[in-house]
Amino acid sequence: MRMTDEFISTTDLDWFAAFYNGNLAHFTSGGTTAVPEKVADSIKNYEELYDYFFDLKKRCGIEIIEDNLPEFLNQIKREEYLRSYIDAASRGLFSYDVNYENNSYFLVAKPLSPLSLRELPKNIKEIVYTLPKEIKTGSASITELE
Template sequence: MRITEIDLEIEDIEWYGIDENGRIAQFTSGGSKMVPEFICESRESLDLVSEFFENFNPDIVEEVTFSEEASKYPRKEYLQECKKISQKGLYCFDISDEEVITGGYILICKPSYELLISDLPETIQSILLNYKMPNINFMNNKIISIETAY
């Protein structure tokens, strides 16, 4: 089933992307409607990937690095959730009210150990290959601008 424009208005969509080097990031839309077409195409695919990462527990808990922009998010509970995501090897991006205007997601934190698409089971790889973001490098880009589905 497709994720609709109305869904994006009322839901805080957590979605994923793959950069040009196979790194993985989680993005949180904050109900902003700033979600790319490749995510809106299939809620079922997104749900499978989300469930995989929610249940994914690497053997080693890695340290993470918070960006300077993370200070815009004062809630400690939220930053702890971001930390948990990056401890799994994923980059964590979010969109604040300021960035909704420009369509840019800001880096909240990054992992010390990067999980790559090649490290994942084939079923998840096959979905994530559709989430590739050309000319994007999560390690170097502190702001990621996207073309939205709606």
């Protein structure tokens, strides 16, 4: 079953994709429509990927991309914002937040030991969305998803 446009535009989705080089990424949509068609095409696949990636054990240290972060009122707000990105990056995923102004994505945290597509089980490899080859790991901004 496909996600409805209303669901996509009102839900902060955590979705996952592979870069052309095999590295993997986590994206938070923030209730925007910046979600690839392949991700929106199947709620079942979305849930399977979500469960798989969030069940992974933490495997590495991370680097926060300080230059990409918004300003925070205090340290508590900063820590609350970073929590999910640090969590994803520590599991080996490059972790991105959405830019509400133009529906693009920017890198928040990256793993020091990235998880690779070749490490995934076959059933997960078969359903994970692969980003266009022009999009590189660690891109400061991702605007084209299809």
